[in-house]
Amino acid sequence: MSRIYNFSSGPAIFPEWVLKKAQQEMLEYNNSGQSVIEMSHRSMEFATILSACEQDLRDLMNISDDYHVLFIQGGASLQFSMIPLNLAKNKVEIIHTGEWTKKAYTEHRKIVDTKIIASSENENFTYIPEITSSMIDKEADYLYICQNNTIYGSCYNKLPETPIPLVADLSSMILSEPINVNNYGLIFAGAQKNMGPAGICIVIIRKDLIKDNDNLPTMLNYKTYIDSKSLFNTPPTYTIYLCGLIFRWLKEKIGGLDKMKNINEEKATLLYNCLDQSKLFIPKVKKEYRSLMNVTFTTNSKDLDNMFVSKAKEAGLINLNGHSLVGGMRASIYNAMTIDGVQTLVEFLKNFEVKYG
Numbered sequence: 001m002s003r004i005y006n007f008s009s010g011p012a013i014f015p016e017w018v019l020k021k022a023q024q025e026m027l028e029y030n031n032s033g034q035s036v037i038e039m040s041h042r043s044m045e046f047a048t049i050l051s052a053c054e055q056d057l058r059d060l061m062n063i064s065d066d067y068h069v070l071f072i073q074g075g076a077s078l079q080f081s082m083i084p085l086n087l088a089k090n091k092v093e094i095i096h097t098g099e100w101t102k103k104a105y106t107e108h109r110k111i112v113d114t115k116i117i118a119s120s121e122n123e124n125f126t127y128i129p130e131i132t133s134s135m136i137d138k139e140a141d142y143l144y145i146c147q148n149n150t151i152y153g154s155c156y157n158k159l160p161e162t163p164i165p166l167v168a169d170l171s172s173m174i175l176s177e178p179i180n181v182n183n184y185g186l187i188f189a190g191a192q193k194n195m196g197p198a199g200i201c202i203v204i205i206r207k208d209l210i211k212d213n214d215n216l217p218t219m220l221n222y223k224t225y226i227d228s229k230s231l232f233n234t235p236p237t238y239t240i241y242l243c244g245l246i247f248r249w250l251k252e253k254i255g256g257l258d259k260m261k262n263i264n265e266e267k268a269t270l271l272y273n274c275l276d277q278s279k280l281f282i283p284k285v286k287k288e289y290r291s292l293m294n295v296t297f298t299t300n301s302k303d304l305d306n307m308f309v310s311k312a313k314e315a316g317l318i319n320l321n322g323h324s325l326v327g328g329m330r331a332s333i334y335n336a337m338t339i340d341g342v343q344t345l346v347e348f349l350k351n352f353e354v355k356y357g
Contacts, residue, residue, distance in 0.1 A: 005341040008319035009150050009294060009332040010172070010192040016336075017253055018245045029241075036241045041234050049237075050230070053244035060250055060257055063181050063204060070203040070222065071230040071240055076100075076171045076190035079201060080107035083167060083186065086222045087209055088112040088141045095160065098125045098149040099325060100169060108144070115140075124326075125152040127286045133161045140164050142185055148173035150193075151323040153296030153330065154289045159183055165209060173293050174202075175250060176335055177261035185209055193293070194335045196243035199236040250335070260335055261292075267333050267342040268292045274346045280304075280357035281349060284328065298328030305329060308352055317345055 006013045029036045032045050039046045054069050063069060072078070080103055084092060092112050094105050096119035108114040117136065118129035136143055142165040148155040150172040159166065165185025174189040181187065186205045192198040203222070210222055218224050224232050254260050272290060275283045275297050284296040299305050305328055309321045322328040333342055 002316075004316040004318055005337070005344060006318055007331045007333070007337070007341075007345070009323070009330060010190075011198050012193050012332060012334050013336040014197075015246065015249045015253075017249050018242065018336075021245055022242060037238050039237060041231055041237050046237055049241050049244055050235075053240055053247060056244060056247035056251060057202070060175065060247060061179065061181055061204075066207055067181060068203075068205050068207060068210070068222075068226050070205065070225040071235055072201050072203055072225060073199065073236060074201060075198065076169060076188060076201050077103065079169070079188045079203065080104040081111065082220050082222070083144075083188070084108050084111040084114075085216055085220055086211070086213070087165075087167070087186070091115065091137070091140050092142060092144060093117045093137060093140045093164075094144045095119070095129060095131065096121060097128055097146055097154060098152045099323075100146045100149065100151070100171075101144070104144060104146070104169070112141075117143075120154070124284075125149060125154060126284055127289045128154055128156050131160050133163055136160075136162050136164060138163050142167045145169070146171075148291050148293055150294050150332070151325060151330075153285045153291045153294045155291040155293075157288055165206070172332075172334075173291070175246075175257060175260065176264050176293055178257040191239065191243060193332075194246075196246055197239050199239040200243065202243075254335075263339070264292045264333070264335065267337065267339055268295065270339070270342050270346055271295050271331060271333065274349055278349065278353055278357075280353040284326075293332060293334055295331045295333060296322060296326070296328060297330075298322070302327065304356065307356065311352065312345075312348060315348055317348055320345075 026035055057069060092108055092114045094101055094114060094116050096116045105114060118131045120127050120129050143162045144167045146169040167186045168184055170187050171190040172193045175194045188201055188203045191200045250260060275281050280299055281297050282300060312320050320329050320331055322330045331345060
């Protein structure tokens with residue numbers, strides 16, 4: 001079997017080591033006589049898997065005991081409602097940088113007074129708006145951002161200075177580089193990029209932000225997950241197991257997030273240098289705000305863009321089409337994408353330009 005290079009924005013490419021390890025343990029996990037898929041979530045075997053998964057994530061991200069780590073179903077999108085239900089009492093402020101902050105804003109407004117204090121929509125989300133602490137209302141409950149914008153390919157090069165807790169969607173960049181968790185009040189991330197398969201969202205929340213609220217629906221209350229150690233109901237057990245394998249891969253095979261960042265920067269530099277030197281392909285995002293994970297570009301010809309995506313697929317380079325909202329092309333080069341994969345894409349870009357440019 002020859003594996004293709006998958007540049008999908010999510011569900012995304014998996015590390016080959018993880019796939020092989022899961023294949024090896026599919027029929028029987030750790031001499032238990034059963035597959036993880038078959039295990040009771042109340043069993044000692046699964047308790048060990050869940051505990052190791054959380055501890056490895058804490059080790060990778062240097063998460064202190066001041067934070068809870070929660071495993072919640074519903075994907076990242078559920079958090080657009082769950083966060084304000086749990087944390088908002090007064091009002092919330094948002095920096096608008098793309099489709100995912102638009103969706104978060106829409107859901108927040110149903111629950112709490114919500115204000116967009118800065119936006120990059122005026123230039124089609126090709127940059128991150130600069131804000132100062134004086135622009136932030138100190139009476140607001142938190143400031144909400146999406147740190148890496150999967151659709152448009154922009155990313156914060158520094159966090160906003162804020163006198164109120166920072167809540168951040170890290171779905172498409174978590175574990176791609178070290179971050180200081182202590183800079184955030186709450187971090188959440190859907191798993192289907194760098195963490196695991198679709199089906200779970202990990203929430204990292206500072207303990208002092210948790211308040212008792214018996215009026216919330218049980219499954220929308222963070223306290224439910226805290227008190228039950230994410231086992232109030234049957235969680236997606238196999239997804240958690242696969243997340244745990246990815247965390248092991250990052251720790252044992254990559255050597256941690258500093259080394260992962262170096263690899264990701266090497267991949268992104270290869271691709272962006274090719275695009276910057278091209279006379280056919282045009283990067284969409286301003287240089288200082290470019291994502292390491294999602295590289296967006298175009299030829300400024302819809303027909304040529306479509307031909308590129310089609311020819312690339314024939315060459316074993318799939319899912320390079322841009323999001324339907326913006327068109328063009330997008331190469332998502334998450335942690336599991338190899339340098340060889342990016343080099344292959346760069347060669348294809350160059351050959352395509354010689355032939356059709």
